Amino acid sequence: xxxxxxxxxxxxxxxxxxxxxxxxxxxxxxxxxxxxxxxxxxxxxxxxxxxxxxxxxxxxxxxxxxxxxxxxxxxxxxxxxxxxxxxxxxxxxxxxxxxxxxxxxxxxxxxxxxxxxxxxxxxxxxxxxxxxxxxxxxxxxxxxxxxxxxxxxxxxxxxxxxxxxxxxxxxxxxxxxxxxxxxxxxxxxxxxxxxxxxxxxxxxxxxxxxxxxxxxxxxxxxxxxxxxxxxxxxxxxxxxxxxxxxxxxxxxxxxxxxxxxxxxxxxxxxxxxxxxxxxxxxxxxxxxxxxxxxxxxxxxxxxxxxxxxxxxxxxxxxxxxxxxxxxxxxxxxxx
Numbered sequence: 001x002x003x004x005x006x007x008x009x010x011x012x013x014x015x016x017x018x019x020x021x022x023x024x025x026x027x028x029x030x031x032x033x034x035x036x037x038x039x040x041x042x043x044x045x046x047x048x049x050x051x052x053x054x055x056x057x058x059x060x061x062x063x064x065x066x067x068x069x070x071x072x073x074x075x076x077x078x079x080x081x082x083x084x085x086x087x088x089x090x091x092x093x094x095x096x097x098x099x100x101x102x103x104x105x106x107x108x109x110x111x112x113x114x115x116x117x118x119x120x121x122x123x124x125x126x127x128x129x130x131x132x133x134x135x136x137x138x139x140x141x142x143x144x145x146x147x148x149x150x151x152x153x154x155x156x157x158x159x160x161x162x163x164x165x166x167x168x169x170x171x172x173x174x175x176x177x178x179x180x181x182x183x184x185x186x187x188x189x190x191x192x193x194x195x196x197x198x199x200x201x202x203x204x205x206x207x208x209x210x211x212x213x214x215x216x217x218x219x220x221x222x223x224x225x226x227x228x229x230x231x232x233x234x235x236x237x238x239x240x241x242x243x244x245x246x247x248x249x250x251x252x253x254x255x256x257x258x259x260x261x262x263x264x265x266x267x268x269x270x271x272x273x274x275x276x277x278x279x280x281x282x283x284x285x286x287x288x289x290x291x292x293x294x295x296x297x298x299x300x301x302x303x304x305x306x307x308x309x310x311x312x313x314x315x316x317x318x319x320x321x322x323x324x325x326x327x328x329x330x331x332x333x334x335x
Contacts, residue, residue: 008033011078011201013169075098159230196223216320229256237251269299270283273302
């Protein structure tokens with residue numbers, strides 16, 4: 001049986017159930033790399049130039065960890081998922097970049113997704129990927145239909161049940177879900193609702209962000225994420241703030257952040273990668289929106305390979321403490 005390796009990085013958190021369903025429907029076995037570790041990041045960093053962004057360094061490290069564990073590695077090149085929207089450059093040449101920096105990689109299975117080129121091109125791309133396993137176009141179409149159904153179910157599970165991708169994937173695969181547990185610092189116990197927004201590869205890679213969501217839950221906060229919103233809610237917020245989305249995943253940042261800033265959360269935390277132009281622009285839009293409203297606390301955390309765990313924890317504690325003092329002041333004024 002052919003073994004397909006999927007790196008646990010970049011778009012894994014958004015599309016893994018769909019990819020897994022597609023390949024398994026065609027008779028292949030799917031394996032994923034282990035969660036990010038210090039070794040993963042160090043090996044990836046050593047293969048690329050210093051200016052490469054953190055998510056790509058992590059991705060390369062995950063590819064390296066799969067070299068001897070599979071027959072192929074799946075790396076899509078996603079250019080656009082909606083008309084007149086465009087993806088970050090790092091996604092466009094990801095298969096070619098991986099071949100260049102990881103020459104020992106198994107053969108790379110790639111597919112180019114660009115809806116701006118029309119449905120015919122999209123169908124041809126899907127068949128081009130599927131024919132590695134089955135030349136029958138009907139079988140490939142069945143696999144693609146099953147994959148799309150899996151994706152819709154996955155997104156519905158998160159928005160309807162209030163789950164993060166990590167929790168939803170655990171539920172789908174039958175893995176035990178980790179609970180928040182007891183607060184690690186008893187002096188910080190605000191009853192607060194915090195929205196964490198950003199790209200999935202930053203929000204849910206617990207090594208890169210030092211278990212940020214888990215820490216917030218340990219501090220007693222209720223955490224909301226972009227996936228817990230419907231597509232309509234995210235698109236409506238984008239329309240209100242910028243008119244129409246330009247970047248492919250703008251709904252997950254500007255859309256989710258704009259929605260939560262207007263919908264009675266105590267604070268919004270934006271997570272971005274150092275040196276990312278689209279992230280910088282989108283976070284600035286949200287920062288200005290929060291400044292105009294002056295009702296919801298907003299904080300942006302920038303991550304890169306030298307980010308300190310102590311620094312992240314200190315900022316989280318200060319942010320929660322500020323929200324706690326705000327809530328107490330409001331109660332005092334009401335009395």
